[in-house]
Amino acid sequence: MSRERNCPPKADILAIDDTPENLALLSQMLTEKGYKVRSVTKGSTAIRGAKAVAPDLILLDVKMPEMNGYEVCQQLKADDRTRDIPVIFISALGDVFDKVKAFQVGGVDYITKPFQVEEVLARLDTHLTIRNLQLKLEAQNSQLQQEIAEKTAAEDKFAKAFRTCPNPIAIAAYESGQLLEVNQSFLQMSGYAISEVTNKNIGQIYSKSAWAVYQQAVHKSDSQGFIHNLELEFPTKSGQIKTLLLSMEIIELGGTKCTLQILNDITERKRLENEFISLVSHELRTPMTSTIGALDLLNSGQLGTLSDRGQQILRVAIRNSERLIRLVNDILDLERMKSGKIAIQPMFCSLEPLLVQAVETMQAMAEKAQVKLLLEPCDANINLDSDRILQTLTNLLNNGIKFTEPGGTVKLTAKVQRDRCQIVIQDTGRGIPADKLESIFERFQQVDASDSRSKGGTGLGLAICRHIVERHHGKIWAASELGTGSSFYISLPLQHQTRN
Amino acid sequence: MSKNILIIDDEDDVKEIAQMGLEMAADWNVITASSGQAGLELAETRQPEVILLDLMMPEWDGKQTLKQLKSNQHTATIPVILMTAKTQSAIASELMELDLAGVITKPFRPLELPKQITDILVGGKLAK
Numbered sequence: 001m002s003r004e005r006n007c008p009p010k011a012d013i014l015a016i017d018d019t020p021e022n023l024a025l026l027s028q029m030l031t032e033k034g035y036k037v038r039s040v041t042k043g044s045t046a047i048r049g050a051k052a053v054a055p056d057l058i059l060l061d062v063k064m065p066e067m068n069g070y071e072v073c074q075q076l077k078a079d080d081r082t083r084d085i086p087v088i089f090i091s092a093l094g095d096v097f098d099k100v101k102a103f104q105v106g107g108v109d110y111i112t113k114p115f116q117v118e119e120v121l122a123r124l125d126t127h128l129t130i131r132n133l134q135l136k137l138e139a140q141n142s143q144l145q146q147e148i149a150e151k152t153a154a155e156d157k158f159a160k161a162f163r164t165c166p167n168p169i170a171i172a173a174y175e176s177g178q179l180l181e182v183n184q185s186f187l188q189m190s191g192y193a194i195s196e197v198t199n200k201n202i203g204q205i206y207s208k209s210a211w212a213v214y215q216q217a218v219h220k221s222d223s224q225g226f227i228h229n230l231e232l233e234f235p236t237k238s239g240q241i242k243t244l245l246l247s248m249e250i251i252e253l254g255g256t257k258c259t260l261q262i263l264n265d266i267t268e269r270k271r272l273e274n275e276f277i278s279l280v281s282h283e284l285r286t287p288m289t290s291t292i293g294a295l296d297l298l299n300s301g302q303l304g305t306l307s308d309r310g311q312q313i314l315r316v317a318i319r320n321s322e323r324l325i326r327l328v329n330d331i332l333d334l335e336r337m338k339s340g341k342i343a344i345q346p347m348f349c350s351l352e353p354l355l356v357q358a359v360e361t362m363q364a365m366a367e368k369a370q371v372k373l374l375l376e377p378c379d380a381n382i383n384l385d386s387d388r389i390l391q392t393l394t395n396l397l398n399n400g401i402k403f404t405e406p407g408g409t410v411k412l413t414a415k416v417q418r419d420r421c422q423i424v425i426q427d428t429g430r431g432i433p434a435d436k437l438e439s440i441f442e443r444f445q446q447v448d449a450s451d452s453r454s455k456g457g458t459g460l461g462l463a464i465c466r467h468i469v470e471r472h473h474g475k476i477w478a479a480s481e482l483g484t485g486s487s488f489y490i491s492l493p494l495q496h497q498t499r500n
Numbered sequence: 501m502s503k504n505i506l507i508i509d510d511e512d513d514v515k516e517i518a519q520m521g522l523e524m525a526a527d528w529n530v531i532t533a534s535s536g537q538a539g540l541e542l543a544e545t546r547q548p549e550v551i552l553l554d555l556m557m558p559e560w561d562g563k564q565t566l567k568q569l570k571s572n573q574h575t576a577t578i579p580v581i582l583m584t585a586k587t588q589s590a591i592a593s594e595l596m597e598l599d600l601a602g603v604i605t606k607p608f609r610p611l612e613l614p615k616q617i618t619d620i621l622v623g624g625k626l627a628k
Contacts, residue, residue, distance in 0.1 A: 281585055282556050282585065285585045285606060285607070286511050287513070289514050289517070289608070290511070290513035290514050290516075290517055292607040292609075293517035293518070293609070293610045294513075296610055297520055297521065297610050300524070302611075
């Protein structure tokens with residue numbers, strides 16, 4: 001009893017013998033060794049019991065009235081619920097014929113009476129072990145089959161995605177650059193037939209410049225696992241040049257290292273973008289040219305004198321049309337810079353004259369706002385596009401002056417730190433809340449939404465500055481203390497490789 | 501000093517504003533054309549001292565009109581100033597290659613036009 005409570009039985013044994021003394025002996029012996037034993041004297045009872053709760057092993061006497069052991073075994077083997085239970089025959093019949101028959105009807109072993117306890121236990125243990133191993137193997141087998149089914153389903157899914165994806169996809173061998181597979185969209189985009197691209201080297205299909213981008217993508221994918229949206233020019237079979245975005249991942253396919261190239265054809269998008277930019281540029285600016293010109297003529301006083309209220313209203317009209325043209329100019333500037341239409345053309349030049357020029361440009365505005373403009377220059381030879389950096393500096397000075405009260409100061413400082421130059425524009429204005437320090441460099445993200453109206457800004461100035469600085473491989477950021485002032489930092493490499 | 505000037509622009513309002521500015525500020529003698537073809541004919545017959553030419557026009561655009569003016573022996577020597585929306589460095593370098601007296605960016609201040617044009621003609625080179 002205490003054993004049953006403390007640890008589970010080693011196995012559930014069903015013992016069948018028509019002689020109660022034999023059964024009692026077997027049962028006692030096995031229970032002592034930690035087995036759970038069910039004892040029955042009749043074959044039919046044993047079959048019912050085994051079907052109800054399957055034992056781990058059956059010890060079966062051969063010679064029994066009504067139904068002998070062989071018949072019992074045959075019935076057990078005929079039923080799904082009991083077929084796999086190992087049956088060991090125990091019998092006084094020692095004839096080889098009896099033993100063979102025992103195996104023929106499905107027994108796994110045969111013990112001759114009178115038996116030795118040790119022999120019964122040893123055979124019992126062996127067959128239980130075999131049975132356990134068999135069960136384990138079956139479980140592993142079914143798990144394996146499930147995994148294979150899952151993998152096949154996943155491969156099917158991938159193959160389907162590969163086939164039906166609207167993006168052109170190509171897979172090439174990593175080492176040789178040989179194209180292994182392309183999808184239907186790739187063929188449609190490129191105009192090639194499948195036989196014209198598979199097994200060709202990717203360098204033969206891509207243009208020279210696209211091949212350079214491909215190699216750059218391979219290099220970057222190697223170091224970070226993937227690369228997204230590198231722009232390249234792809235010549236189709238008919239000679240049309242398409243603009244594509246290349247995303248790449250390094251994958252293994254059948255043990256071979258491959259590049260998975262997912263392409264995005266943005267030719268049409270680019271065309272529409274350019275069309276839109278030139279449309280906005282012309283269609284919006286032309287009426288504004290007339291409007292601003294007309295207001296300017298009215299404002300000259302040469303067409304008659306306006307009342308005070310009239311002049312006041314005219315100034316509102318002028319101020320707002322000027323704001324509109326600044327906004328259009330800034331939008332176009334940013335779009336053109338993003339699309340690479342405005343190239344950054346760096347040249348080695350002296351930094352100091354550029355700083356002086358920026359301050360001189362903003363001097364009139366500072367005087368009008370009664371803000372003191374200070375310059376602490378340093379001289380350095382630096383590789384930059386002076387027009388664009390000047391645009392950045394005047395923009396930041398303009399901001400500084402705008403947000404500084406009369407009597408305050410705006411200071412432009414520059415210093416060289418090893419191979420970089422740091423430029424700081426520091427004001428004594430109202431400051432920028434900490435949670436806005438980063439977002440102000442996004443488009444239309446001013447500290448206060450009313451700033452664009454009251455300060456005449458477009459909400460694009462800092463986005464343009466950031467773009468220019470980043471195109472110089474530099475960094476721009478802001479630090480501020482509310483009520484004390486803000487500092488805008490620009491860090492530029494003295495020398496850099498151009499990237500266009 | 502009063503000058504004869506030809507303005508070629510397909511936008512009537514822009515022409516009118518420019519004309520008014522030139523007349524009011526400096527009493528220049530202004531003639532106008534609404535297309536490159538009409539401008540070339542006027543330039544041939546009226547021989548203005550300077551031509552103010554719009555860049556973006558239907559049919560002949562500014563560049564094509566300029567080419568026609570420069571390849572015509574009767575108009576080849578007349579200085580041409582191009583009017584364009586704010587120049588970008590990319591476009592500016594493209595314009596540098598053209599045979600232009602200068603560039604005036606839109607929108608312009610009408611009353612300052614005579615001075616801008618005179619400065620360009622006196623300077624004799626491309627104004628930024």
